[in-house]
Each structure stands twice: as C-alpha cells, then as structure tokens.
Amino acid sequence: MRLKTIFIVSAVYSITCFTSSCGTKSTESDNDDEIVKLIEKPVSNFSQDSAYAFIEKQLSFGFRVSGTPEHLKCANWLYQKLNSYTDTSYFQKGSATTYNKKQIPVYNIIGSFNPSAKKRILLASHWDSRPWADADDVNTDKPILAANDGASGVAVLLELARNLSKNKPNVGIDIIFFDAEDYGKSEFENSFCLGSQYWAKNLHTPNYTAHFGILLDMVGGKNAQFMWEAGSNSWANFALVHTWAVAAELGHGSYFVSTQIGEIIDDHKYVYEKTKIPMIDIIQYDPQNGFAPYWHTHDDNLGSIDKNTLFAVGHTLENVIFTPPPSLEY
Numbered sequence: 402m403r404l405k406t407i408f409i410v411s412a413v414y415s416i417t418c419f420t421s422s423c424g425t426k427s428t429e430s431d432n433d434d435e436i437v438k439l440i441e442k443p444v445s446n447f448s449q450d451s452a453y454a455f456i457e458k459q460l461s462f463g464f465r466v467s468g469t470p471e472h473l474k475c476a477n478w479l480y481q482k483l484n485s486y487t488d489t490s491y492f493q494k495g496s497a498t499t500y501n502k503k504q505i506p507v508y509n510i511i512g513s514f515n516p517s518a519k520k521r522i523l524l525a526s527h528w529d530s531r532p533w534a535d536a537d538d539v540n541t542d543k544p545i546l547a548a549n550d551g552a553s554g555v556a557v558l559l560e561l562a563r564n565l566s567k568n569k570p571n572v573g574i575d576i577i578f579f580d581a582e583d584y585g586k587s588e589f590e591n592s593f594c595l596g597s598q599y600w601a602k603n604l605h606t607p608n609y610t611a612h613f614g615i616l617l618d619m620v621g622g623k624n625a626q627f628m629w630e631a632g633s634n635s636w637a638n639f640a641l642v643h644t645w646a647v648a649a650e651l652g653h654g655s656y657f658v659s660t661q662i663g664e665i666i667d668d669h670k671y672v673y674e675k676t677k678i679p680m681i682d683i684i685q686y687d688p689q690n691g692f693a694p695y696w697h698t699h700d701d702n703l704g705s706i707d708k709n710t711l712f713a714v715g716h717t718l719e720n721v722i723f724t725p726p727p728s729l730e731y
C-alpha cells in the first residue's frame with residue numbers, strides 16, 4: 402500500500418434520520434440535537450484476546466513472503482481456519498509479476514457465509530508480510546513480521562468469522578485474505594496489491610458482486626486513528642459515513658475520526674476499479690506523522706499491537722453487519 406496525495410478536509414456530519422425511507426445522510430450540519438440512535442441491539446461477541454491469539458499464530462509461521470515455505474504453511478492454516486467457520490471456502494491459486502519482473506505465486510483465501518444470498522457484504526485484509534524492512538535503519542533487505550501491517554486485519558476478520566459461525570446474519574458475507582499486497586515499491590505503478598488485482602480479474606464466483614466492502618489494513622496499532630481516506634469517500638461515501646457513525650455510537654469515536662485524508666493506494670481501490678463494488682479502507686494514518694513509526698520496519702512485531710484497537714475495529718464491524726446502511730436492508 403502506498404500514499405498517493407495528502408490533502409486534508411475537515412468533515413462534519415450528523416445522522417439526520419434513520420428509517421428505511423430516509424436513511425443515513427451526510428450533511429454539513431453540526432447540530433448534535435439531530436443525532437438519532439442507529440443500533441437497536443448492539444452485538445458484543447468480539448473477543449480481543451482471541452483476535453490477538455490469531456495474530457500470534459500468523460507470526461508463528463515466520464515471514465509470510467510469497468514463494469517461501471512459511472508463506473504456504475500460513476496459507477494452508479488460514480484456509481483451514483476460515484473453512485471451519487464459513488459455509489463455503491475457496492483457496493484461489495494464481496500468479497503475479499512483481500515490479501522487478503519476477504513471477505510469484507499468489508494465494509487468495511476466501512470464505513463465505515450464506516453463499517446464495519443476493520445481498521452481500523465483502524470484508525477483506527491482506528495476509529502477506531512485506532519482503533523488506535525498507536523503512537528501517539538496519540537489515541533493510543530482510544522481511545518484516547508484519548504484526549500490524551497484515552496480520553491484524555486478518556485476525557480481526559477471523560475472530561469475526563468465529564462469531565458469525567455461531568450467530569449468523571441473514572445477509573451474505575464474504576471474507577477475503579488478499580495475498581502480495583506489500584510486494585510493491587512506490588516508484589512502480591500498480592506494483593502493490595497483487596493479490597487483489599488478481600482476484601478482481603479472476604473472481605472466485607462468476608459475476609460476483611457485493612453491496613459494499615470494507616478493507617482492514619493496520620488495525621491493531623496503539624491509539625490508532627482511522628480517518629476518511631479520500632478514495633473511500635469518493636466511491637463509497639454511504640458505507641464510510643455509516644461505519645464511522647456506528648463506531649461513534651459504540652464509543653469508538655476516538656479511533657474513528659471524521660476527517661478526510663488523501664488517497665491511499667490499497668486493495669480497495671483495485672476492487673472498486675474493476676468490479677465497481679464500493680469499498681472503504683479502515684487504515685491507520687495520521688496526517689501529521691504519516692503511518693506509525695514502526696511501519697515497514699522490524700518493529701512491526703507483537704509489541705506494535707494493542708488489543709483495545711483490535712476490539713474497537715472488530716466491535717464496529719460486527720455491528721455494521723447486523724445494522725447495515727439503510728440501502729442494504731435484509
């Protein structure tokens with residue numbers, strides 16, 4: 402994932418109404434009196450301890466760099482785990498050409514709840530670890546453990562899948578772990594997000610679509626702030642506004658901040674461009690300091706993870722599933 406442009410626009414919005422007829426609106430109003438509760442019965446099954454254990458497990462395989470035995474072992478474990486929770490699962494094997502013209506295997510791991518449901522939500526994260534610590538001062542050519550930049554999003558989605566297997570929504574849910582997101586170099590256009598680019602051209606089921614999608618990237622950092630990424634806001638404003646409003650109502654407003662930041666090139670962009678599924682990106686980025694200080698360094702290990710952040714994100718997602726945007730009534 403790389404940063405495209407940085408510009409900041411302060412966005413103030415309020416939820417003016419929440420019924421099937423009028424829905425959630427983004428407005429320029431800051432009148433708090435108009436805020437109406439979105440969630441009838443909050444769901445609170447998400448366990449941050451379980452999510453943390455899923456991060457530990459991924460790291461126990463070592464560096465998940467495409468083409469290595471560690472990568473394949475982790476892929477097999479992810480598939481087995483997701484398969485044990487979901488109704489249907491897919492192990493998509495493909496290949497991609499890297500920025501330096503190397504052919505690498507690409508494994509996208511997919512699990513679906515209610516595969517025949519017409520109304521669907523897509524949830525995704527990348528599971529590979531960056532092959533180089535190019536933002537570090539030492540051992541810059543060695544891979545990183547990628548506890549936050551990869552494993553955290555997967556862990557939140559696995560924990561969500563574990564809960565959904567026991568408390569299934571009526572809506573269709575597809576969880577995708579994209580491979581080779583972090584195999585890119587900023588100087589090379591489209592060199593990141595190789596797994597999602599492959600999937601967007603080779604959908605796991607013909608004509609697959611979803612009402613909207615949510616991508617998680619770096620969702621376990623201490624005091625993380627998730628802002629309105631510009632791409633998400635331009636093509637999936639309804640999902641962005643709704644997700645941030647759900648987070649605020651659950652008390653996670655210190656993490657989910659309604660300020661727009663620049664565009665970030667991430668898996669959601671490739672999904673949207675090819676499939677037109679409006680997808681948002683929940684990603685830690687601070688307009689003052691950029692990505693976290695351990696980003697793309699050897700310090701992106703278990704020490705970078707805060708269970709409270711995992712909970713804020715997981716708790717928000719499970720409630721977005723059971724209280725989706727009004728345009729997706731089910």
Ligand SMILES: [Zn+2]
Pocket residue numbers: 402531550583697
């Ligand atoms: Zn990265």
